[in-house]
Amino acid sequence: MTMPVTYDLEDGIAWITVANPPVNALGHAVRAGLDAAIARFGADGGAEVAVVMGGGRLFLGGADITEFGKPVQAPSLPDVVNAIEASPKPVMAAIHGAALGGGLEVALGCHWRLAMPGTVLGLPEVALGILPGAGGTQRTPRLIGLEAAGEMIASGKPVDPEAACEMGLIDRVGEGDLRDAARRFADKLRGKPPRRTRDRPVPTGDLSDLRDRTAARTVGQVAPVTAIDAIMAATGADFDAGLAEERRLFLDLVETPQRAGLIHAFFTDRAVSKVPGLDATPRDIARIGVIGGGTMGAGIATSALLAGLNVTLVERDADSAARAAATVGANLDAAVTRGKLAPEARADPPFRTATDYNALSDTDLAIEAVFEDMAVKREVFAALDAVLRPGAILATNTSYLDVGEIAAATGRPADVIGLHFFSPAHVMKLLEIVVPDGTAHDVTATAFALAKRLGKIGVRAGVCDGFIGNRILSAYRRAADDMVLDGAHPYEVDRAIRGFGFPMGPYQVSDLAGLDIGFATRERKAPEAGPHDRRPVFADRLHHAGRLGRKAGRGYYDYAEDRRGAEDPAVTEIVEATRRDLGLTPREFDADEIVARYMAAMVNEAARVVEEGIAARPLDVDAVLLHGYGFPRWRGGPMHWADQHGLARIVADIERFAEHDPHAWQVAPLLRRLAESGGAFADLNAKDAA
Known part of the structure; x- marks a missing residue:
């Protein structure tokens, strides 16, 4: 020895x-x-x-x-x-x-x-x-x-x-x-x-x-x-x-529970890339193509350049390409200031822009980052399929859409994968790797190898609307919106969630992302809504009033004199008018109830995501929420928090909430089984690791 x-x-x-x-x-x-x-x-x-x-x-x-x-x-x-x-x-x-x-x-x-x-x-x-x-x-x-x-x-x-x-x-x-x-x-x-x-x-x-x-x-x-x-x-x-x-x-x-949470987060960061059953050899990646030079596309290009990859960015015309190049240049300048990039590397980065897909003929992987519309993305993928060399990987940065349907626009669906970056892509560490059924194992392995090279936490996700993170987000955001409809103020919700440990509340996040994003998502999903689904009409009214968030100077908060956002009486008026128009009688919510509903919705939907295989393990959910959604790291992630808080306690909360809204509150089968058996989400992590 x-x-x-x-x-x-x-x-x-x-x-x-x-x-x-x-x-x-x-x-x-x-x-x-x-x-x-x-x-x-x-x-x-x-x-x-x-x-x-x-x-x-x-x-x-x-x-x-x-x-x-x-x-x-x-x-x-x-x-x-x-x-x-x-x-x-x-x-x-x-x-x-x-x-x-x-x-x-x-x-x-x-x-x-x-x-x-x-x-x-x-x-x-x-x-x-x-x-x-x-x-x-x-x-x-x-x-x-x-x-x-x-x-x-x-x-x-x-x-x-x-x-x-x-x-x-x-x-x-x-x-x-x-x-x-x-x-x-x-x-x-x-x-x-x-x-x-x-x-x-x-x-x-x-x-x-x-x-x-x-x-x-x-x-x-x-x-x-x-x-x-x-x-x-x-x-x-x-x-x-x-x-x-x-x-x-x-x-x-x-x-302390915080020590346990932080240790769990530490090990989660290391375990999440070890996907059960994935043992393929990654393909070689040296040249990256990026389609779309907006904020997301420019951020992806910057991330690749900082990792030493050769990048070609394709835009629809010369003016758009020039704007994208300027954005990438500003990102690289900021990286030099932060000490993330050597000045000599900034002087001559391996980067070019183009307005023709043929410029991508020698790339190893192309990442599409265009408008979130299925028809547009399928058109892009058909064009890429025609010019990329055999063996090149086609990736989509979609946040919600069916990656398998996008892959069907090509003659090589096995080479297609989802790479869902989070904005700003050159800063945020999370990368959801969305794997349709037909994707080749070595393509998935390549995606994880790329995530590591980019310095990101790669998490495998299955195909569904919103994948892991945005699907769970839609559930706990719906719980927040329902509380506002029923009497809580958006500012009360934000304060309670910040008190739990999130850096921002959900309505501050809306302002940061843009209220037009949320409105577009509601419109996209409106045809699927049932008669008992509640729509946050107050959010629609803020959107129609031009209150689109920080970029417009006002959203839920007013940014005219305070860049962090000041509470605005006009928002209170809109929310209260919405309740009157809908015939709703408001009641009070304290911080404990706000947090209980918010977290119950998060954990309940996360349990469904795990049971359906969208997330391979509970720790994958923890990694996504920790690195992409501001979940307080010292709490370990929502699944770890749920184990510590008590699954039976969460089930009891959901059943209590269901007495007033049985449509919105239904206990996920996996959550109920674990609670009744005395099990924990951590047991499922240990089982997969064994």
Whole structure:
């Protein structure tokens, strides 16, 4: 059996190397190995200095989060870090690739730190609902100061070696080969006494303002502000007391539902691309064609360019092509400003525009992003079928339409797939990969490979109106609209949903998307409406009044003087007039009932989506809502939230709502079965993973 930690003595230097692929996680075997290696170093008369380093592509990736929530096996990570710091002889960390979370805490326990160029150093634990629990909140402020440590830990944002060196987090940026750079630095440490971080001056200051700003930025989350409380414990003179307080707060956070939700989201991001039964080899993709240069098409082109792909964008005429090129150019300029694109790459991107489909004859994949109309899309696909080479993939960016019907316009339906990007496409991480029955497996595999290259979360979806996300959205948006018809104000609904943790309420989202989008969707689906379906007439009236949202300066909110939107009495008048005209007697809704109805509708429809196979697993639903619809990450996703909240409780809510509207509220069969059997949506994820 290969040991995850090795000890090699060369010319007075003890090389302690961690090799626990893929990320050198600090699981029990690694902790025990490090602890033993440090003890051996202390007893080794021939060893003058120790170098702790990682094998493979990085230093140490952090704690093994699969151990969270389980009894800790000794030695704990705090014990290991303390043992390193207590070494009677100098220990240095030679860092490359990444030192994140527990990995950086190990480095902080060392007496000196060297990091190679390109290394990422950070304490991102708040993203998992916890805080650095192995001395990170106590040693970091002693090295870089209270304010800098607070900003770094509460945000979870990493720093590069140059910034870390300037701050005092590390001592040197290495040059050349990692081992050579480490040897040169270690030679200078021979005979020096240990320089322990715990013995540095106690940091002074106050983080009250940072705590207030953090609380406002992370509404509803407990880890970021708790991390600041732990950092403030470092201002006490007793280092061990600070460590004890850090550990107490860490263990409190481990037991919170938010930690469980964030860990679930973490694993969901990694599991969602592992589609059951998909083992085909992807096709090679180097050249991308984009049809349509509006906001969505330009965003898709930008995303592909940022991933290093060659892009040809086709528009209907020269003026439209020029506007599309300008939009793409502005997107690339913004990417340079954000540090997402090197200036030299911006200077001459592999991008061109055209007005003829023949320009796509050598592309590997063409993505259509034209008007959401079946006839238009079928016309585009017939044209693409005539010019694309054999083996090229044809993709549609439709948000709702039947991808199989679009594929039928070609002579190669096996090469057709849906790639539903979310706007702005070069920023949003979600990509719904919509797979009709006739699509070839290697085309699906190619779509997932493309999603990974674009830096997106690819989620497999089946064919239905709205796929996963928009289909579920239609259900919980209908619940919101029904509440407004029955007496809730749109602003009350938005406030309640923001209070739950969404960054925006449904009516703020409408303003952002444009009320014309919602109106067009209602018109498209109107022929299918039954006699008991309720239409949000107030939304139609706002549309007809020209209140189309942010782009028009007013929608549900007024943007004339406040770009974030101000509540508008005129909207209240329209809503109340609508109720009078429809003969509805309004009643009051409190925030708890608003959230209960909104979430019950979301979970109920999601259960149908899973049972029908539109989503392969509940975790696919969670990924879609987390990355495309603003669901609060710290709640883990709607299916995880439902398990935590209680499925039987949700069923009881739906049955209560059905007493007044049995047409709108019917318990999904899967939800009822799970509730009655004591099961959970998580059971279905585990079953597929087994």
